[in-house]
Amino acid sequence: MSTQTPMQTTTYREAVKEAIREAMHMDERVFLMGEDVGHYGGCYAVSKGLLAEFGPERIRDTPLSESGFVGAGIGAALGGMRPIVEVMTVNFSLLALDQILNSAATLLHMSGGQFNVPLVIRMATGAGKQLAAQHAHSLEGWYAHIPGIRIVSPALLEDARGMLWTALQDPDPVLIFENNTLYNMEGTLPEKAGPVDIDHAKIRRPGRDITLITYSASLFKCLDAAEVLAKEGIEAEVIDLRTLRPLDDATYLASIARTHRALIVDEGWRSGSLSAEISARIMEQGFYDLDLPVERICTAEIPMPYARHLEEAALPRVETIIAAVQRMVRHG
Amino acid sequence: MGEFRMPSLGADMETGRLVEWLVLPGESVKRGDIVATVETQKGLFEIESFEDGIMGEPLVPAGTEVSVGTVLALILPERTATVAESGTTVSPAAAVTMASPLPLTATPEVSVTPAQPPAQPQRITASPSARRLAAELAIDLAAIRGTGPHGVIQRGDVEQAAQARDAMPRTTDSAQPATAGSIHPGMRQAIAAAMSRSNREIPHYYLETEIDLSRPLQWLEAENRQRSIRERILPVVLLVKAVAKALRDVPELNGYWLDNQLQIQPDIHIGFAVALREGGLIAPALHGVDQLSLPALMAAIGDLIDRTRTGRLRGSEMTDATISVTNLGDRGARTVFGVIYPPQVALVAFGRIMERPWAEGGMLGVRRCVTATLAADHRATDGHCGSQFLEALNRHLQQPEGL
Numbered sequence: 001m002s003t004q005t006p007m008q009t010t011t012y013r014e015a016v017k018e019a020i021r022e023a024m025h026m027d028e029r030v031f032l033m034g035e036d037v038g039h040y041g042g043c044y045a046v047s048k049g050l051l052a053e054f055g056p057e058r059i060r061d062t063p064l065s066e067s068g069f070v071g072a073g074i075g076a077a078l079g080g081m082r083p084i085v086e087v088m089t090v091n092f093s094l095l096a097l098d099q100i101l102n103s104a105a106t107l108l109h110m111s112g113g114q115f116n117v118p119l120v121i122r123m124a125t126g127a128g129k130q131l132a133a134q135h136a137h138s139l140e141g142w143y144a145h146i147p148g149i150r151i152v153s154p155a156l157l158e159d160a161r162g163m164l165w166t167a168l169q170d171p172d173p174v175l176i177f178e179n180n181t182l183y184n185m186e187g188t189l190p191e192k193a194g195p196v197d198i199d200h201a202k203i204r205r206p207g208r209d210i211t212l213i214t215y216s217a218s219l220f221k222c223l224d225a226a227e228v229l230a231k232e233g234i235e236a237e238v239i240d241l242r243t244l245r246p247l248d249d250a251t252y253l254a255s256i257a258r259t260h261r262a263l264i265v266d267e268g269w270r271s272g273s274l275s276a277e278i279s280a281r282i283m284e285q286g287f288y289d290l291d292l293p294v295e296r297i298c299t300a301e302i303p304m305p306y307a308r309h310l311e312e313a314a315l316p317r318v319e320t321i322i323a324a325v326q327r328m329v330r331h332g
Numbered sequence: 333m334g335e336f337r338m339p340s341l342g343a344d345m346e347t348g349r350l351v352e353w354l355v356l357p358g359e360s361v362k363r364g365d366i367v368a369t370v371e372t373q374k375g376l377f378e379i380e381s382f383e384d385g386i387m388g389e390p391l392v393p394a395g396t397e398v399s400v401g402t403v404l405a406l407i408l409p410e411r412t413a414t415v416a417e418s419g420t421t422v423s424p425a426a427a428v429t430m431a432s433p434l435p436l437t438a439t440p441e442v443s444v445t446p447a448q449p450p451a452q453p454q455r456i457t458a459s460p461s462a463r464r465l466a467a468e469l470a471i472d473l474a475a476i477r478g479t480g481p482h483g484v485i486q487r488g489d490v491e492q493a494a495q496a497r498d499a500m501p502r503t504t505d506s507a508q509p510a511t512a513g514s515i516h517p518g519m520r521q522a523i524a525a526a527m528s529r530s531n532r533e534i535p536h537y538y539l540e541t542e543i544d545l546s547r548p549l550q551w552l553e554a555e556n557r558q559r560s561i562r563e564r565i566l567p568v569v570l571l572v573k574a575v576a577k578a579l580r581d582v583p584e585l586n587g588y589w590l591d592n593q594l595q596i597q598p599d600i601h602i603g604f605a606v607a608l609r610e611g612g613l614i615a616p617a618l619h620g621v622d623q624l625s626l627p628a629l630m631a632a633i634g635d636l637i638d639r640t641r642t643g644r645l646r647g648s649e650m651t652d653a654t655i656s657v658t659n660l661g662d663r664g665a666r667t668v669f670g671v672i673y674p675p676q677v678a679l680v681a682f683g684r685i686m687e688r689p690w691a692e693g694g695m696l697g698v699r700r701c702v703t704a705t706l707a708a709d710h711r712a713t714d715g716h717c718g719s720q721f722l723e724a725l726n727r728h729l730q731q732p733e734g735l
Contacts, residue, residue, distance in 0.1 A: 260461045260487055288561060291487045292460040292480065 005190040015157045015182040015193075016122075018044050019164035020084060021193075024054055027082055030168060031058040033069055034086030037280035043088050044124060044183050070121065071279035074103050077119040082168050087123040089131075090139045090177065104173040105148030110218035118170045120164065124218055125153075126179040126267055127311055133303035136311075138267040140177040140216075144245040151244040152198050153177040153217040157187045158240060162196030174198070177244075178215035179267075198243050201251040207235035208328050211255040212276060214265040215241040217315055224263055225321035234329050244274060252278070253286045260291035261328055265316050295324060334383040334407040340400045341372050341650040344525045349397040350404060355387045361407060366646070368404065372521040374614055376643035377650060383407050385419040455588055458485035469494045470609065470641055498555045529670050534589075535710040538669050540723045544690060546699045548732040565630045567685060569660050571702070573629055575657055575680050576600045576621035578724035584713045585678040585706075586654045594677060594712040603653030603673060604633065606640040607612045615673060616645050617653035626735060660684055670707040677709040678718075680725075 010018075023030045032047060038061040041048030049060040062069035066087055068287050073085035087093045093100070100121070108116045127136035144151045150170060154160040160178070167174035204219060212222040219240050224234040237255050239245065256262050264281055266275035275296045282294050300314040338348050344356035351369040355361055366378040367387070382608050388406035392398055456473045458466070462485050469490065474491045478485035548570050556564045579586040579600050587596040600622045616639075617631050618624075639645055656679045658670055668681035683703040690699035702724060708718045728735060 288460045288464045291459040292484070310628075 006172065007188040008156065008191050009186060011183065011204075012157055012160045012178075012185045013046055013160040015189060016164070016178065016183075017048070017050070019161050020047065020050065021166055021312055023051070023082075023084070023165055024058060026165075027168065029080065029082040030084060031060065031076075031081065032084045033049070033060040033073060035088055036064055036066055038059060039242075040117035042086065043220065044180060046180075046183070047086070052272065053238050065197050066092050066095035066127075067082040067099055071103065073119050073121070074099060074117055074199075076106070077105070077173075078115055083119055084164070084168070085119065085121045087121060088123040089135050090123050090230065091134055092181055093121075093123050093138055093139075095130070099295065100118055100143070100149070100173070100175075101146055105146050105207065108148065109155040109325045112216060117173050118168070118171050119173045120176065121173070122164075122176045122178060124180040127176045127299070127304045127315055128181040129310045130219070130306055130308055130311060131180075131304075132306040133319065136317050137297065138179075140244055141266070141268040141277075142176075143175055143177075144247075144277070146245075149173040149175055151177065151303070152242060153179070153193060153216045153238055153244055154242070155179075155216050156204075157181070157185070157189050159196055161189055161193045163198055165195040165197045167234055170198075178324065181217050197247065199240050201241045201243070201248040203237060203251070203255065203266065204240045204271075205236070205238040207259070209235045209259055210261040210325055211252060211259045212236050212238045212263050212265060212325070214238070214243065214251050216267065218265045221287050221316060221318050221321060224318045225325065228318070228322055232326075234325060236325055246309075247278065249281055249285060253289075254281070256282060256286045258287045260289055262271050262286075262290070262294045263321070263328065264296045265321060266296065266298050267316060268298060269301050269303060270296060273298060292328060295328060297324060298322060334381075335403045336367060336381060336407055338370065338398050338400050338404055339379055339647045339651075340404045341370070341377055341647050342522070342526070343372065344522055344529070345400055345692060347397050348696050350378065350392050350394055352394045353390055353405075354378075356439060357387050357389045359387050360410070361385060361387055370647070374519055374650070375645070377645050377647050379647045381407060393706050396499045399443060420707065429557040449456075456481065456485065458490075459487065459524040462487050462490050464489045470638075471497070472642070480685070490598065525675060527671050530674050534672050534674065534705050536672060537710045537715055537718065539706045539708075539715060539718045539722055540653065540667060541704055542688070543704055543726050543729055544699045545685060545700050545702050545729065548729050549685075549700055553702055563627065563630075565626050566600040566633075567681075568661070569626055569630045569735060570729060570732060571634070571659060571682050572602060572618070572621060572657055573624070573626060574725050575655070576602060577735065578730040579655065580622055580723050581716060581724040582721040584717050585708060587677060587712070589653070589677050589709055589712050597654040600655065601652050601654045603656035604636060605639050605656060605658040608641060613642055614645070614650075615656050615658075616640055616649040618652075619652075621651075651726050655680065658682070667703045668705055670705065672709055674705055678714040678721075679707045680706070681705045 020032060032050065036043055037047045037057045038051040038056065053187045070085055076083045087096065104117045104119055111190055125140055126138050140151055140153060150172065152161045152163050152167065152174060163176060167176060197278050205223055207226065214222045223239045226298060231235050237259055239252050240253055264275040264278050266273055268274055277294060289325040297316045297320055299316065302314060305311050305314060349371045352369050353621060355369050356369050361367060363382050364383060367381045368379050370377050370379050378468055385407035388408050390405045390406045392402065419448060457478065458473050465487055471490050471493050473485055476485050476489050478489055480486040492670050549567060552565060552570060556711060574679050583596050586600055587594055595665045598619055600618050601617040602621045605613055605615045607613055618636060621629060653676065656673050658679065659682045660668055662684060664684045666683045668683055670679035670681040672679045677715055685700055685702045687698050688701045690697050690701065704722060706718045706722055
């Protein structure tokens with residue numbers, strides 16, 4: 001990013017909306033479909049104003065039937081369109097899991113390579129807004145289990161702005177997970193911000209003492225923790241996975257080869273999670289680089305509480321990250 | 333009745349100091365068991381018994397310097413020593429006496445003799461990264477105290493131990509055995525004597541050839557991909573094995589010049605030059621190299637280097653090499669002209685493996701090459717024979733799957 005580029009202040013929400021708008025302008029096959037995306041403007045107001053701009057043919061409100069409209073999106077993709085299907089939250093997406101796993105992810109295989117499904121599904125994920133146990137889980141790790149689809153999770157504004165177009169170019173299904181606490185996040189973007197790669201993890205802060213592996217909203221907790229730790233002389237390297245499937249092993253393994261310590265911060269539940277998968281890969285491929293066991297900070301294995309203090313206590317927090325890093329680096 | 337004597341551990345050894353007895357009187361010994369440690373100008377060596385029997389009373393106390401051939405103890409036949417046999421189980425005292433005069437950096441395991449039931453070694457808890465670093469820096473994990481959780485040894489502990497070792501003053505107290513791995517004040521003199529004799533007596537001739545290693549290295553890399561890091565085979569293993577194979581084709585280079593004649597040896601024991609970190613050089617023997625598979629040879633070389641650097645070589649390893657190989661490795665010079673170790677009649681040397689321009693079939697290309705040099709004794713062989721050897725060496729290297 002050159003310093004001469006004019007910058008504009010924006011939000012994560014606006015960045016996603018701008019990405020949708022740009023895609024609609026650039027490719028007439030692109031349309032947006034989902035619950036309340038039209039007249040209501042999206043439950044997180046991402047698509048507010050788009051109905052007026054593009055009309056009901058391309059900004060389509062659907063009935064409350066995730067299985068139905070995700071299936072319709074698969075059909076449209078098979079028919080040559082480039083649908084963006086919005087699912088309100090990852091919890092609701094379970095109703096469409098049959099369509100996602102048994103159709104979207106497998107049709108290319110079942111058709112002997114004849115029918116690919118160029119579908120993009122966006123959904124909100126994560127806790128922190130007091131939405132309780134049926135609206136606030138982080139289940140993207142489950143989806144990352146499924147071969148045949150790509151899972152991305154933008155944290156920075158540039159990724160919120162740039163991942164959608166790249167996802168639409170993918171011949172196969174891509175699921176984009178947007179953490180609901182990020183929509184109001186403000187920041188700056190170049191006016192000409194555009195597509196970004198969706199293949200690689202990125203080092204968001206370099207450091208020599210420990211590797212923090214994370215993604216999405218937890219990235220900012222890790223960066224905050226790293227800032228505090230730096231004042232004590234502990235330099236944490238923070239890695240933003242960005243793409244959860246396929247995982248970019250090389251980036252975090254190269255980091256661990258330098259730091260010899262790894263802490264994974266994952267808002268998903270611990271058992272059978274994405275963090276478990278990453279930990280296993282480190283054992284398989286980076287064992288001889290480790291100076292102590294890989295550790296994980298995950299969400300407590302409970303239904304997400306409604307009460308604010310309980311919800312905060314259940315999630316990974318900056319303080320718990322700092323404490324874990326201090327203990328690991330100083331052998332406390 | 334057998335006599336256990338101060339062995340000769342090299343052409344130039346005249347005396348040796350008996351450092352300690354590892355078997356007590358009355359204990360049974362088998363041929364090949366390690367009975368004592370002896371210090372020479374080249375360091376500490378473990379000396380094997382050449383017979384079965386019962387250890388008699390020592391005739392020479394520990395700490396005494398005696399000339400080569402001096403009888404150190406008698407080894408009694410089993411049947412005349414029935415009374416003593418009740419004492420063949422190891423007394424706790426054995427372990428205690430053995431532990432005392434050990435080198436500074438040595439570990440208790442050094443003194444375990446095969447005559448005892450092997451003690452269950454305590455598992456060292458060290459992080460994987462610390463283990464790898466310790467192997468790279470030749471740090472003995474058993475000698476380190478871990479500062480990690482539950483006393484685990486971590487990288488920092490290994491780094492500290494390495495710093496401490498490197499900062500250690502190089503003084504040697506003459507009243508104590510040489511610190512394992514540290515240069516003995518006499519080693520330089522021993523090397524000087526052997527090399528002077530070599531250059532004085534042996535009319536060397538030298539042959540050099542450039543070997544294209546692209547194919548063998550590609551083959552090796554493919555093989556190594558199927559192995560874990562610890563099982564990987566280094567290029568030097570191919571080189572040493574190819575030398576052994578080539579010696580099968582040209583046996584005249586494998587032997588000794590003794591009594592004014594060449595004595596070709598049936599077994600191929602390759603003296604493998606190991607540089608000590610503190611300076612100095614030893615070339616202990618790898619036994620029966622032509623019979624070893626590549627993984628076994630890799631293990632044998634690793635073991636030999638470890639034991640050389642911790643001062644735990646066997647006496648036989650110092651005396652029975654039939655030819656020597658020196659390999660300068662990654663950081664070495666391009667070409668080595670070696671000095672033969674008498675009474676051997678040849679030394680094969682490899683320089684650094686490096687990319688070179690290579691002309692073949694009218695085309696220029698870049699290949700990974702090594703310069704192989706043969707230094708041979710002109711009394712024993714001539715250039716034609718040496719040339720055949722280098723050609724055979726190249727031929728075997730180009731067929732790595734047959735090594």
